[in-house]
Amino acid sequence: MTKKNSEETFENVKKIFTEYLERHAHRKTPERFTILKEIFATDGHFDIETLYIRMKNHKYRVSRATLYNTIELLLDCGLVTKHQFGTNYAQFEKAMMLKLHDHFIFEDTGEALEFYDSRIDEIKAYVENLFNVNVSHYSLTFYGNSHQ
Amino acid sequence: MTKKNSEETFENVKKIFTEYLERHAHRKTPERFTILKEIFATDGHFDIETLYIRMKNHKYRVSRATLYNTIELLLDCGLVTKHQFGTNYAQFEKAMMLKLHDHFIFEDTGEALEFYDSRIDEIKAYVENLFNVNVSHYSLTFYGNSHQ
């Protein structure tokens, strides 16, 4: 992806967040946009502490309270997703606009690989029909190790 | 299921645990078997605090430390499974010997329904082949609400 493209992508994301904040009468503070920028500038999963340290290294100091607060907004407007890979702390990642994806976690290192298999959508439809419910989101994670 | 049958089932479970403890040179303490019994006497999910209180109500006092310790053993020998349904505390349930099952969680109440769809095994095979890994376990959970 070219630099121009990723800039365009971030502009889209910024617009989505801006509209979300306006729609909910939330203030457009510089902290909120800086956090959004930091999240979209890096790939992969992160937890709050990692994000906190990363922003400090980039000479931008925010409080953990603001990070938790802002992540909540980003989750609510769908720009970030939350994972709980069997640990007792949450991990996040920027939302994939193009397709949903699921995870394989290496049990020894915690490293995450991503995949997508459309059969999950069939299972989802099965569940919605079986229980007469609406599924708003789901989590599919495999855990294991290298073959031998 | 008759009373006789469920007693037989618990005898099996007790035997599995006993053999596990012997194989690993762990002591067969009364606490460990009482905890196992308490877990298999009730259905559904539970967390450590709930189990702790339930045992207290049954006039059997164990420390939380022993509960955490014993749960770890039960997980290791496959008699109990652990879930982390997006919260920051773990939930457990006795292992289903007959079939694996997955969950639908009501977002408002936290209530859990269980289901099984064999297409998950196809996805598992796909992932193992894709990444050249062995999957030791997995987690599939849908979240949502009643249809209207």
Next chain:
DNA sequence: TTAGATGCAAACGGTTTGCAGGGAA
């Protein structure tokens, strides 16, 4: 007898909360 297990309470660590000060609208 003795190494491993228990119970208690303190420590730990991620997350939440209360509040004074600051800044977006």
Next chain:
DNA sequence: TTCCCTGCAAACCGTTTGCATCTAA
């Protein structure tokens, strides 16, 4: 000017740990 938001630090709470005591083997 208003009152929502931020930063800080304390509180919170599920989980882990240290240690004296106990007990299964």
